[in-house]
Amino acid sequence: xxxxxxxxxxxxxxxxxxxxxxxxxxxxxxxxxxxxxxxxxxxxxxxxxxxxxxxxxxxxxxxxxxxxxxxxxxxxxxxxxxxxxxxxxxxxxxxxxxxxx
Amino acid sequence: xxxxxxxxxxxxxxxxxxxxxxxxxxxxxxxxxxxxxxxxxxxxxxxxxxxxxxxxxxxxxxxxxxxxxxxxxxxxxxxxxxxxxxxxxxxxxxxxxxxxxxxxxxxxxxxxxxxxxxxxxxxxxxxxxxxxxxxxxxxxxxxxxxxxxxxxxxxxxxxxxxxxxxxxxxxxxxxxxxxxxxxxxxxxxxxxxxxxxxxxxxxxxxxxxxxxxxxxxxxxxxxxxxxxxxxxxxxxxxxxxxxxxxxxxxxxxxxxxxxxxxxxxxxxxxxxxxxxxxxxxxxxxxxxxxxxxxxxxxxxxxxxxxxxxxxxxxxxxxxxxxxxxxxxxxxxxxxxxxxxxxxxxxxxxxxxxxxxxxxxxxxxxxxxxxxxxxxxxxxxxxxxxxxxxxxxxxxxxxxxxxxxxxxxxxxxxxxxxxxxxxxxxxxxxxxxxxxxxxxxxxxxxxxxxxxxxxxxxxxxxxxxxxxxxxxxxxxxxxxxxxxxxxxxxxxxxxxxxxxxxxxxxxxxxxxxxxxxxxxxxxxxxxxxxxxxxxxxxxxxxxxxxxxxxxxxxxxxxxxxxxxxxxxxxxxxxxxxxxxxxxxxxxxxxxxxxxxxxxxxxxxxxxxxxxxxxxxxxxxxxxxxxxxxxxxxxxxxxxxxxxxxxxxxxxxxxxxxxx
Numbered sequence: 119x120x121x122x123x124x125x126x127x128x129x130x131x132x133x134x135x136x137x138x139x140x141x142x143x144x145x146x147x148x149x150x151x152x153x154x155x156x157x158x159x160x161x162x163x164x165x166x167x168x169x170x171x172x173x174x175x176x177x178x179x180x181x182x183x184x185x186x187x188x189x190x191x192x193x194x195x196x197x198x199x200x201x202x203x204x205x206x207x208x209x210x211x212x213x214x215x216x217x218x219x
Numbered sequence: 220x221x222x223x224x225x226x227x228x229x230x231x232x233x234x235x236x237x238x239x240x241x242x243x244x245x246x247x248x249x250x251x252x253x254x255x256x257x258x259x260x261x262x263x264x265x266x267x268x269x270x271x272x273x274x275x276x277x278x279x280x281x282x283x284x285x286x287x288x289x290x291x292x293x294x295x296x297x298x299x300x301x302x303x304x305x306x307x308x309x310x311x312x313x314x315x316x317x318x319x320x321x322x323x324x325x326x327x328x329x330x331x332x333x334x335x336x337x338x339x340x341x342x343x344x345x346x347x348x349x350x351x352x353x354x355x356x357x358x359x360x361x362x363x364x365x366x367x368x369x370x371x372x373x374x375x376x377x378x379x380x381x382x383x384x385x386x387x388x389x390x391x392x393x394x395x396x397x398x399x400x401x402x403x404x405x406x407x408x409x410x411x412x413x414x415x416x417x418x419x420x421x422x423x424x425x426x427x428x429x430x431x432x433x434x435x436x437x438x439x440x441x442x443x444x445x446x447x448x449x450x451x452x453x454x455x456x457x458x459x460x461x462x463x464x465x466x467x468x469x470x471x472x473x474x475x476x477x478x479x480x481x482x483x484x485x486x487x488x489x490x491x492x493x494x495x496x497x498x499x500x501x502x503x504x505x506x507x508x509x510x511x512x513x514x515x516x517x518x519x520x521x522x523x524x525x526x527x528x529x530x531x532x533x534x535x536x537x538x539x540x541x542x543x544x545x546x547x548x549x550x551x552x553x554x555x556x557x558x559x560x561x562x563x564x565x566x567x568x569x570x571x572x573x574x575x576x577x578x579x580x581x582x583x584x585x586x587x588x589x590x591x592x593x594x595x596x597x598x599x600x601x602x603x604x605x606x607x608x609x610x611x612x613x614x615x616x617x618x619x620x621x622x623x624x625x626x627x628x629x630x631x632x633x634x635x636x637x638x639x640x641x642x643x644x645x646x647x648x649x650x651x652x653x654x655x656x657x658x659x660x661x662x663x664x665x666x667x668x669x670x671x672x673x674x675x676x677x678x679x680x681x682x683x684x685x686x687x688x689x690x691x692x693x694x695x696x697x698x699x700x701x702x703x704x705x706x707x708x709x710x711x712x713x714x715x716x717x718x719x720x721x722x723x724x725x726x727x728x729x730x731x732x733x734x735x736x737x738x739x740x741x742x743x744x745x746x747x748x749x750x751x752x753x754x755x756x757x758x759x760x761x762x763x764x765x766x767x768x769x770x771x772x773x774x775x776x777x778x779x780x781x782x783x784x785x786x787x788x789x790x791x792x793x794x795x796x797x798x799x800x801x802x803x804x805x806x807x808x809x810x811x812x813x814x815x816x817x818x819x820x821x822x823x824x825x826x827x828x829x830x831x832x833x834x835x836x837x838x839x840x841x842x843x844x845x846x847x848x849x850x851x852x853x854x855x856x857x858x859x860x861x862x863x864x865x866x867x868x869x870x871x872x873x874x875x876x877x
Contacts, residue, residue, distance in 0.1 A: 217838075
């Protein structure tokens, strides 16, 4: 039986790992997108676990919607990335500093 | 009739001032002369009615300020002091008007001059006739203003501007003291009316003001404040520096300001407040010390002055010292008598000096005069009368008042009285008698008798002034001879009831009768000293003895005294320049343009730009930095939400780190 603490901590750990993945990454924007996907997954996981724990279908519906949104988001993000690569010929994060305050 | 005394000079001033362009020289002189002479006649009538018949007048014209307890009305009190002052002021003023017709005849601004003289007379009359302190203050300030305008009459001259500003500013220091005195009076007595105050004073002898555990007698405080006012106006030691500099004005102005009117205002104030000063021995002692020091200092300084008018100015200063310490030994009536007498012979001296200056084509330096007795015999005799009256030659005016002041001080030498201040005043007063005689006759010798020191052209063109200038001189000369004798019994005679309630002398302070039974040797002392002064001046000036006087000590002494004991230099170095520097460096540069602007408009706008620059610099354009701030913001938000940290502390810490 999945206990409350384990599952929640697993999902939060996953989320934090993905945050760190975005955060510490200075090189590759693909890694950032992957970390973003991981964040969505961790949240979906958390929602599914909560719906089972609370015996409520709403969490699973939400996770399904999030999956859809994540798929759409990653496709659009990759599309932007491809366009960006086509123009700049590089996808290093450090070099994306044209917009200064 | 009584109010007409005041309004006539005002009317004349308005007419000649505003219509001078249309009236011309002749018209404005005629109008001003008529106004002032009518005013003189009326004030002599007032003197007859109030002084001789003993009918005090109290005229209320209209209410002025009525706020709660403070009720001030325009009202005029005519008692013995007032009418005495009235006669002195209007008489001297009208003679000066007459005199300045010829003295100023070539001046293009004669109507303006007349208007200023009349407004001066008017303000002085307001000063002496008012029945409350605030109305008196109107006259007090007005006199200061008029003196500024008159000293600055030749406004194109730098020296005239400077000395006018000096006169005004130094007077303002005293005026500040006087206004503090008025406020204290109102605080203590809840009234500024003379009659109310004077009737309440005996009840307030034990009234103390508490300044943080430090108790000050209320009456003493008022007296000291009033005395500060008198110091400024009457040129006592400390604020005397404006008086000699005020000689930059035309000579009739000096005669008016420094003989009869302005400088007497301070002494008048002290005499008027005799019911208050009498109850405070501290104030009386201050008066004695300051008055006698002034008399001595100014007398000694006058000895080595080389400017004809400056000698007479210092003589005025010295005589004012006499008046003030005479108030200090509770002889207000003698002080008033001396004031009246002094007005006559000092106006005579100033106007004669003006006549000399006029004859010598505006030469004021005594070292460049001489032997004018041949050319100006009448002026010489008038000057001699004035000088003899000034040194207290027997049976002339000065003798009756000045020597009597000295006699009264000599009582204080008596061991039973234990009056150290009085003895101090006695000795300084007697010494300054010697100096007075010396400088008066030095002036006579240098100007009239010694051999001539100026160019032949000037001497040959020198001439007696016309009748217009001589008539005032002769009237003043007669006054200088007879006023003392005629007025003696009225003003200071034993048991005279002239003053009635106008002057109050505590019986325990009154040594009036004892003066009659002084030992004869003491009574002779002032006369001997003044004779000695005359003889010494004659000896030095007629023989060649002064050649032997030129040693180093004498020269240093002469230099010191000629430079007025360095009072001006010391004032400039220790008060004026430090204050000016303070004003520029501290209050202007550091406060106004510095600190306040930095914390105000200038600094605030700088802070806004620097901070906005700082915040926009945070937006580096690096994606990871944005992410860092997003995550940081989320973390901080969560921390504040879940831990309920108080927002103000949180934000202040945040701002501190930024």
